[in-house]
Amino acid sequence: MLFESSVERDVVAWSALMAGYARRGELVMARQLFDEMPVKNLVSWNVMIIGYAKRGEMESARKLFNEVPERDVVTWNVMIAGYVLCGSHEQAFVEEMEIEPNPIIWRTLLGACRIQGNIVLGKRAND
Known part of the structure; x- marks a missing residue:
């Protein structure tokens, strides 16, 4: 069924x-x-x-x-990408994340940084 x-x-x-x-x-x-x-x-x-x-x-x-x-990886990804794409880079690093950052979240964040052309933020995310 x-x-x-x-x-x-x-x-x-x-x-x-x-x-x-x-x-x-x-x-x-x-x-x-x-x-x-x-x-x-x-x-x-x-x-x-x-x-x-x-x-x-x-x-x-x-x-x-x-x-x-209840939040999942999709919920967190949407918020991270949304903030970065809107230019609110500092808010993209959601300090109260309830889940461990994983490759999907890192890819979303780095991809959004690339779209914005923000190499500094991308390097910071990679640290």
């Missing part, structure tokens, strides 16, 4: 619809769906955080990041 329950199916459907709105830049609609979701999972939270970060709305992304019940 693909899904264990109809609740899980609903979360997947809501998240997919929300992601579609976010990809089209319709964050108001995506957020409305997010707020109305009867059940949220980590994917739902990450979709909304990604939507804000991709649009450079890091204050909104950070607010959700602070509210998410």
Whole structure:
């Protein structure tokens, strides 16, 4: 069986619809769906955080990041990349990381530094 329950199916459907709105830049609609979701999972939270970060709305992304019940490597990657790409380099080094930095996080950080042309920050991340 693909899904264990109809609740899980609903979360997947809501998240997919929300992601579609976010990809089209319709964050108001995506957020409305997010707020109305009867059940949220980590994917739902990450979709909304990604939507804000991709649009450079890091204050909104950070607010959700602070509210998410459980963070994973995707959640951390989105915040790190979002801050670096928005030019908020110092905030990209999230000191309170709850997970050990791993190759995926380092790659995200170094890639974002490369895009920004920030060699100094990239060297600092590599230390």
